[in-house]
Amino acid sequence: MKDGGKLVEANFFSRSTLKVAEDLVGKYLFSKKGGRVCGGKIVETEAYLGKNDRASHAARKKTARNAVMFGPPGTIYVYLIYGIHYCFNLVCESEGEGAAVLIRALKPSRGLKLMKKRRKTGEVKEIASGPAKLTQALSIDTDDNGKELSSNGIYVVDRGETVDSIACGPRIGITKSKDLDYRFFIEDNCYVS
DNA sequence: TGAATGATCACG
């Protein structure tokens, strides 16, 4: 047992990216930085495929930035967006595929005080209701890029909770492939972005 | 609605 559940291993990610994205909703994401654990329940994800997905960083050829996406499943992919914010992803499928799932939002459950401080907010729903808010709250940055899940103080836990109302729809903030319903989230959840 | 803010990528 780990934080009230079972640690999610790398093999969880070596299958269909869309299934992984859906199955991650309801799991728990934690980060242990500086000896302090914080995190919460994953309430929103998005899938980015290696092929036939023009919105994905891996849609074009392999480059220095997206190389991590082509690594083994379970690898952490972090990148800087808009020069300001970080986004946190987990690599899926098999090595060389270039697919990943973006974790977009958490319902905070542990280390609230620390996350509020990092986010400079007093509102729980403002802690991790967005991909860059989440990385701020968990103190995730490019230092975690390319690391294996569970190896750098970042891990996912399955507490056996089932979510009966997972909805899907178009991804947020992209300009290409808006027709693909690759976003998964808990319906009517106020912690969704 | 738009500013902040900088790495990345395609081009040539």
Add this chain to the structure above:
DNA sequence: GTGATCATTCAT
């Protein structure tokens, strides 16, 4: 080298 773009957030 240069310029457009970008899986966001926050203040106006």
